[in-house]
Amino acid sequence: MPSTHQDSTILTRRTGLTLLAPTFAFIGLFLLFPFVWVVAISFTDRTLLGAAAADPQFIGLDNFRQLFDFDSWMRSGEFGRSLVLTVYFVIASLIGQVFLGLGIALAFHRRKGFLRETIFTLVTLAWILPEAAIAFTWTSFLDPNGTLNTALGAVGLTRPDWLLDAPMASIVMFNVWRGTAFSMLLFSAALGNVRPSYLETADVLGANAWQRFRDVLLPMIKAQLATALILVTLWTFNVFTPFLLTQGGPAFQTDIMAIHTYRIAFRYFEFGQGSAIAVIVMLINFVLAGVYLFALKRGEGAR
Amino acid sequence: MNARMAKWFGALAVLSFAAAPVFAQGSLSVICRCVEGGVNAEMVQWLKDDVFPAFEAHKAEQGETVTLELVEFGGSDEALQQQYALDLSVGTGPDVLAFDGFWTPDFVEAGYIQPLDQVAGDVVWAWDGWDHISEGLRELIGFQGEVYGLGTGTDVRMIFYRKDLLEEAGLEVPWQPESWEELLADARQVRDALDIAPLQLNAGTAMGEATTMQGWFMALLGTGVHMYDFDEGVWIGEHPGILQALELYDTVYNEEGLGDERMQLVSQGRDQSFGSFRDGETAMLVEGDWFWRSVMAPGSEWEPAAGRDEVVGWAKMPAVEPGAGYAGHDFVSISGGTGFALNPNTADGELAWELLSFMFSYDMQMAYQEIQPRIRIRDDVPVTGDPEMSRMAEELLAVSTVRPQLPAYARISEAAQRMTERVVSGEMSPQEAMEAYADTLESIVGADNVVRAD
């Protein structure tokens, strides 16, 4: 990092703040305000339809009490169940994305050429192509007569109706496909910074592939690994795209947090209840973010 | 200014004139869940070919130019309701809204729609059409005695069956089961003879209100109870009838494989059930008369290859046993009503009402009847051209009942859908599902407004 102690010689504080003013305005309006509003509304019974739309009432912690009603919260379509489903979804996606991304980055470490370009392009396209178009190709991919089953049939495997028989596995598969590029690019950039001489030394010492990875590469990419883990966790926690595949069903089996919140707020129009869920989600996210910052600080201290 | 810019400014000028109703000009937009060549195509045809040209000509005679626009909404009923809620909450939206009657209370309480005479003035009551619309039917799009729109018509529900399949399985056609026991016995016979899951009774949240109307109510009413106790003014959360109706679902989908529960769960399930009936994979499908007059209409995508009139028959839905149905009936049905409401944010309420009442004039309703014969709300407009539709109206309106027109209904209906889903998917037993339903009811309307078993 460049030194910071002589900053003010180039920009006066006044010009700097002027340049920052639009940034602060956007952050205030579109990040801070929604945050404060969601917290405030979570204590009311505000709705979009019905009497509470015209005249919302302060109801204290009732919304939260209802979320954590332990008699019913594990039923299908309820908050607790959604939380559990989200945890499954996040952990499975996380393992899939980070390992696959790391695997691809390692496989093509210090390689160049057509093969690498092709794989990187495919994986990256999966990440950047628009979700609405992707939803269609995946609906066809997972169709009982779709590409996946055709491929499975060709090698003699069963042909399930994916979205009905294994909806959670389907959206995890989808999300891993969609998100691996981030880990792959991150790790391959990190591995690119490893000096070849380290690896040559390891070769000279007769290290095998696993030792080479564990003793030379892994320490070099530890920071990126932490970054990938936490950012992927946060993003996956809030991802809404599976809605386009399953609408949260069948029978609420893919009712992950973002879909659950959307349903409460924009299908039942229960803004108060939806905001209460959002507050809980934010708290969870902040804890995760705290872990991230903590890990980062420790990583920097260690260097 | 170059030529292209001139064109844009020209277009802008035209637009701004169109927006301001001066010089005896006006413009109105109508929205419906209807798509040319798709869902409710008959409504598009009626509006675009009959109503719009006639109304424009009618206004032209009075020296006024009116431009009419139809917004064809392609999403689901639920998506349309969502669109209205967002539109009206911020004071926009088309002038005339296709509207489902049961949405009314929620929209009224939120202050989003207003009675016709408040939108358009007292001129509303001067309309001669009122003489032909009975008091009861005026409330199709009404709440607490106020009228917010006009209903296109009402409907009834029944079991549609495939004559060819039933005959093949050795059943007599015309077919009419007299009790649930008979219904199940006949379904078993078809299942065993043809190796199909013959019966579909809608369940689950994916089908939305179609589950409540074509599924849950048809089962529940057969046990003699309703969702709501109209005398006491309370919702019925737990009741032996609810349990019995849930057990019917359990029998059909889980215990005996008489129905295909997969169609009840996936997001395009209702279309799949239409396709399955068309293709002869389903022999008995509980649906509304909409299924007959629109979905399977001759020439449409879902008409069975051998022709609707040749292979499709219908039977009344029996109560558990004769006399055990709601209000002591032998058979049951439930009626809803869709229609059109006025958007209170319209720039010209009087003109909007003029169009609405024009749509419901005798001539226009007769024109609609030619495109799609059904039960209309005007008593001077008979069901013409389709004897089956006439027979449905005759035999079922008498035993039919309606949904509680109350603000909480939409949420409670969703809770009922979820209850059926929990049983059909095997998540809960009927008893557990009913208890969970009662819990949800209490959280929506409060424990004081829910009856539970002791």
Next chain:
Amino acid sequence: MNLVRFVLARVGFSAFVAVIAAAFALPLLWLILAPFHDQATLSVSLPTNPTLDNFRAVFDNQFAVRALFVNSMIQAAGAMVLTTLVATLGAYALARIHLPGRDVFVYVLILFSSVVTGSAAMVPVFLLIFRMGLIDQHLGVILVFTGGLLPVALFIMRDFMQSIPRSYEESALVNGANQWQMLRDVVLPMTRSGMMVIGIWAFVNVWGSFLIPFILLRSPDKMPAATATYSFYTEAGTPVITLISAYALLYVIPVLVLYLFVNWKYGFQFFGGIKS
């Protein structure tokens, strides 16, 4: 022994690459083939009578064409310009003036944004845009996107800024330029590639997003392509698959072109960026 190991490694590598390639390419196959079928279904097969009729039919649909070529363009381009501008100025200031806690600031913003941009925040955003009188306007959509994209844009831009040697700016000041001239003549030209990256990234993000325009826009003639494909899907309950696939292909082309452009020009990778 070494030879065996070498062969095994080659075979293992090839198998791994083949599986990865198949896994990532197969889902896209339909998108490439279906639009050229005369009767597309959800299953994939080579078109026996390749046709362009589907594209012709798509171009006949005024609503869809307008969504793609007018509305999506306005919204994506608008958010691209605004995000790049605000982020560049803000990031420069963050890189060059001393504010207490500014390093943490950007991280906190990023975390905050990934927290607040979920579907829950749609409610206040909807009401905010309503209060601003921007419901059903392109500007409303553009502003909301800019707000959401800003933290990450700031993060990446600041990295660029820090890699610029301060000596250029110092010599400009010594030579009598004022701060604004220095900004215009020295800083902006040197950060052009960074701005390009941010701009394209913002464009691609907005181009693909569904929920924000879906909630904030009300009239069909302002809807972008993302929501137009959605309504294709549910129209009449039975998707017109031929048209959807053709439309979807048209819809992904701009993103594809931008990707190829970036890849050719810079190599698509993380540079310095998100590395702690």
